[in-house]
Each structure stands twice: as structure tokens, then as C-alpha cells.
Amino acid sequence: MNPANHPAIQLVDAVSLLGRFPALAGLSLTVQPGEVVLIQGPNGAGKTTALRLCAGLLRLESGHGLVLGHNLANDRRSVRRRVGLLGHATGLYEDLTVAENVEFWAKASHADVKTVPSALSHLGLPARLHDLQVRRLSAGQRRRTALATLLVRRPELWLLDEPHAALDQEGRDIVDQLVADAADAGATVLLASHELERVAGISRRVVTIAGGRLVGDTGADTAKPTGQRDQDQARNAR
Amino acid sequence: MLADAWLVAAKDLKVEWRARIIINQVAPFTLLIVVLFGLALDADPETLRNTAPGLFWVAVLLITLLAVQRGAAIETSDGAQERILLSDLDPAAVFLGKALALLVQLLALEVLLGVAIVVLFDVSVGDPLLMVVSALAASVGIAAAGTIYGVLAVGLGVRETLLPILLLPVLAPVLISATRTFGDAFDRVDADGWAWLGMLAMFGVIYMVSGLLAYGVLLEET
Incomplete structure (x- = not known):
């Protein structure tokens, strides 16, 4: 259809x-x-x-x-x-790193994992955070990581x-640009x-x-x- | 489907390796069970040796409950189970992956439990091949049933208390069959362990097929 x-x-x-x-x-x-x-x-x-x-x-x-x-x-x-849904929960695994989470959800959506670094960068998550376990992130950083999992999927x-909850000014601007x-x-x-x-x-x-x-x-x-x-x-x- | 199953299994095992829940909490609990059984039955070492097969598999069922609860908690702590529904993963592949991860964890714990029972209860193994093959067959059935009931209990929202009531009766046939095969392998009962192994394999196949067919529906309802 x-x-x-x-x-x-x-x-x-x-x-x-x-x-x-x-x-x-x-x-x-x-x-x-x-x-x-x-x-x-x-x-x-x-x-x-x-x-x-x-x-x-x-x-x-x-x-x-x-x-x-x-x-x-x-x-x-x-x-x-x-579709891509960002709800109240992030759907992230706390014991996996930021990059591992986004890669997992990219693979689970049969999306291109090569886009993961650029998606993380687009969401304003610097390279030093990519190998950090999600449990060590702030609420805003988790929210950005969750948005990155949607970005690699490119839903229709x-x-x-x-979407702006828990985000700082920079994060809110990024969400606006993402939309x-x-x-x-x-x-x-x-x-x-x-x-x-x-x-x-x-x-x-x-x-x-x-x-x-x-x-x-x-x-x-x-x-x-x-x-x-x-x-x-x-x-x-x- | 196999690639997706491996993706899920690798993720679960990586999460478990990082969290160290199985290593730091379930493994010591496993040893504690053996020691407590030993203390309770210490008056008669022969009784310990005779009951070792049953004690082994009762202990396996207890640690299964912890491992299944842990596996369910991984998916529900921050809405990951819902994200799985929104992914392209085939529910059957998710089932296969989670059952495989649980199987690996159970086998590792069974090795620890087996060594502890052989050493502490002074049990001699007459047929190591029967013991290994039956442990593998029983664990496949336990992992499959545990994965099914793990997602089912999550949907009911009372997994900590209801899971044992749901899961243990389903695993009773595995407990009986595996105890017979181990009894034969330990030369403790007059039973045809290889015939009982056939029963174990049958239960394993039934639970695996049930999971492959039903997991998607259960995931939808949770």
C-alpha cells in the first residue's frame, strides 16, 4: 500500500x-x-x-x-x-554503553550501523560519552541517546x-532541528x-x-x- | 532470524556480564544451596549421595527463577520490551535469543553446582556422557519454559511472587526426568537414564516450539 x-x-x-x-x-x-x-x-x-x-x-x-x-x-x-516513538521511557539498557545501545537498536531495526556515530554527534553527544554506560548518564543525555536510536532508524x-523533557537549552534546540x-x-x-x-x-x-x-x-x-x-x-x- | 536471535542473545549476555548479577549474586546463592542441603542431611553421607541428583535439579530450578526474573527485569526497567515491539525483530528470534542467553547462564551455573555437589557430597559419576547430555537437554527445556513464563509474568505485573507458581509446575516433568538420568549417571537408581533422556528431549522440543509460536502473542499482551 x-x-x-x-x-x-x-x-x-x-x-x-x-x-x-x-x-x-x-x-x-x-x-x-x-x-x-x-x-x-x-x-x-x-x-x-x-x-x-x-x-x-x-x-x-x-x-x-x-x-x-x-x-x-x-x-x-x-x-x-x-514509526519511531519516543515515550516517557527511553528503551535503553543501562549496562550497555551509549554507542552499544544505539548500535543494538539500529541492528534491531535493520538500519545502517555506520550512521550511529553521526547520529550521536547530531544529538550533541560528544565522543567521550559514546563508551560510557547509560546508567552513568544524566536524564537529558539519556533522552538524547534515545532520540539517536530513532534517528538511525529514520522512521516515516x-x-x-x-520530547523536550529533561533537556537543556542546547538539547531543546537540537530536538527542534531534528523535527x-x-x-x-x-x-x-x-x-x-x-x-x-x-x-x-x-x-x-x-x-x-x-x-x-x-x-x-x-x-x-x-x-x-x-x-x-x-x-x-x-x-x-x- | 538466526542473526536477530544472536543479536538478542549477545545483548543479554553482554548486559549480564557488565551487571555481574549472575556472578556476584546467583552463583554464591547456588553454592549456598548445596552447603545448606549438606548441613541439613549431614547425619547420613549416603543419604546425601542418594539424593544428590534430586538436590541438583531442585537447586537448578531455584536459580532458574532468579535468572528468569533478572532477564525480565533487563527488558522492563526502562521500556526496552516495548522498543522490541517497535523494532524489526521477529518475535520468534527474540524468544530464541533470550532462551539462548538464559541457557548459557544456566549451563555455567550447572557446572559450578555440579562441581560443588561432586566435591562436597563425594558423588562419583559413573556415566559422564549421560550426565552432560541430559544436563544440556534439560537446560534447553528449562530455558525455553523460563523465557516463555518470564514474559508472561511481566505482563501480569507480579513476576516476583507469581513466577514460581507459574513456572515450577510446568518444569516438574523436566525435574523428574532429569533426576532419573542423573540418578543413573551417578549409579544411584536402577533406571534407564538414556530412556529418560528421550523424555527430556521431548519436553525440550515441546517448550521450544511452544515458545517460537507463542512468544509473539505473549509479547503483544504484555
Whole structure:
């Protein structure tokens, strides 16, 4: 199935349960390929659940869901192989070094391990840290290492849950650049954050959810994929 | 699939080598078990020699519980198990890799345990080949079942307390068969150890095939 023919994400009345609690209670959301979309909402609104559902980690109890052209009802495994999720946990092994962790996840994704040093460098992790066990890293350095594991994989859909958490100013700038680069490369980015002012610089579309439902969607009409936006700007300049 | 399995096994063994949990905590516990059995049954050295096969495999099951819990903890401490789901790794390869890593650790501990029992209980080994082959066959079954129930218990969220209740009954056939083969190898029971070895191999195959087929589903549900 060609993802170019489908929205990157298409949820219609999506319901997902955490135990018996409907964390998503009929969420409808469409995201086009190449869009950078911020999900905001109060604690417990369902932001993390929405990201995990789109990652194919949660079961769609009812409603309809397509991610990258794959049906969430019966093809979650195909979804999982094409997305990159940065959640609250980093997925790193504390007793392995920074480089070993990124190499392991690169190999586990059948990605090119030769890109590991450049990915670590891109995330601002100097060479002296590469051979350090993850247990000796700060929370921010762990977060950067986790982002490096996503970068080597180059997913088509980035799902970032509070990507700026625990990062210093330099780290936050790097995340912003990472998101911009991913969008320029044609990837779609869906990120949940409470830092609205910061994310406003990288996302022109903001969706608001509360109680597991969409309650606001600003910029949807004007927001265009970054690459398309650049083309438009170039056309206007001419 | 084999390359992915080796990737997972090498990762688990490297993590274990760095953390030294098996070496610094489980290995001393293994020796402690032998010494405690010795103290409890010291009044009759012949009883020690007669019960050595059963003591060996009961001790192996106890250290299996620790090793399985440790293996599960590696994956759950910071969400790595979820990342595995998001990777391109075939669940069957993950199962194979984790079972292989557990097998290597169990075999190393069994060597230590075997030496301790032979030395401390003054046991003579009449058929070393039967002993080695049956230990290998039993360990394959134990590692496979341990890997299956390790991921299952993680999903239930109460692995420390529930794992023994789930795992030990499943391993009872292995305990019985392996005790018979070791009894024959130690010349302590009148049993056909090689016939019991066939039972061990059968259980090993059943647990391995079950794991290869079911691990993906279990991983999904955790």
C-alpha cells in the first residue's frame, strides 16, 4: 500500500482502553504526510494514549484507524515497523554503553550501523560519552541517546511524547532541528507537549484533546507539510 | 532470524556480564544451596549421595527463577520490551535469543553446582556422557519454559511472587526426568537414564516450539 495515497494518520471515532478506562473516547484526527502536528491538552487528556495508539502499541477497541496506510485493527505490526516513538521511557539498557545501545537498536531495526556515530554527534553527544554506560548518564543525555536510536532508524512517522523533557537549552534546540529535518525529509511528526510557545516554532498545526476527544484544531487549513510550504514560498518568491 | 536471535542473545549476555548479577549474586546463592542441603542431611553421607541428583535439579530450578526474573527485569526497567515491539525483530528470534542467553547462564551455573555437589557430597559419576547430555537437554527445556513464563509474568505485573507458581509446575516433568538420568549417571537408581533422556528431549522440543509460536502473542499482551 503506497502511503503517499493516504493520510499519514487517519483516526475516526477511535476508542482505546487503558484497563476499563476509555483513555480515547472517540478521537477523530487526520494528519497528512509531512505535517508537524502538536497535540496539547491537560494531564490525562489522552495525548500519550493517542501517540501509543498511532504507534500500534495499543488495541483499537472501536472506530477506525489507518496509520501509514495500515489498518490499526488488524495490521499493527506493519505500523510498528515504520514509526519511531519516543515515550516517557527511553528503551535503553543501562549496562550497555551509549554507542552499544544505539548500535543494538539500529541492528534491531535493520538500519545502517555506520550512521550511529553521526547520529550521536547530531544529538550533541560528544565522543567521550559514546563508551560510557547509560546508567552513568544524566536524564537529558539519556533522552538524547534515545532520540539517536530513532534517528538511525529514520522512521516515516515520528511520535514524540514530551520530547523536550529533561533537556537543556542546547538539547531543546537540537530536538527542534531534528523535527524540522524529519519534516523536510518528508516524514510526519506528531508530538505531545505542554511547551506550546516552544513547539509553535516548529508546528503550525495544534490539535487539542480533552477527555479522549478532539476539542480543537487550529492551523489545520493553513498548515502544509514543510516541504510543500518551502515549495510554495519558492513559487511566491518567483 | 538466526542473526536477530544472536543479536538478542549477545545483548543479554553482554548486559549480564557488565551487571555481574549472575556472578556476584546467583552463583554464591547456588553454592549456598548445596552447603545448606549438606548441613541439613549431614547425619547420613549416603543419604546425601542418594539424593544428590534430586538436590541438583531442585537447586537448578531455584536459580532458574532468579535468572528468569533478572532477564525480565533487563527488558522492563526502562521500556526496552516495548522498543522490541517497535523494532524489526521477529518475535520468534527474540524468544530464541533470550532462551539462548538464559541457557548459557544456566549451563555455567550447572557446572559450578555440579562441581560443588561432586566435591562436597563425594558423588562419583559413573556415566559422564549421560550426565552432560541430559544436563544440556534439560537446560534447553528449562530455558525455553523460563523465557516463555518470564514474559508472561511481566505482563501480569507480579513476576516476583507469581513466577514460581507459574513456572515450577510446568518444569516438574523436566525435574523428574532429569533426576532419573542423573540418578543413573551417578549409579544411584536402577533406571534407564538414556530412556529418560528421550523424555527430556521431548519436553525440550515441546517448550521450544511452544515458545517460537507463542512468544509473539505473549509479547503483544504484555
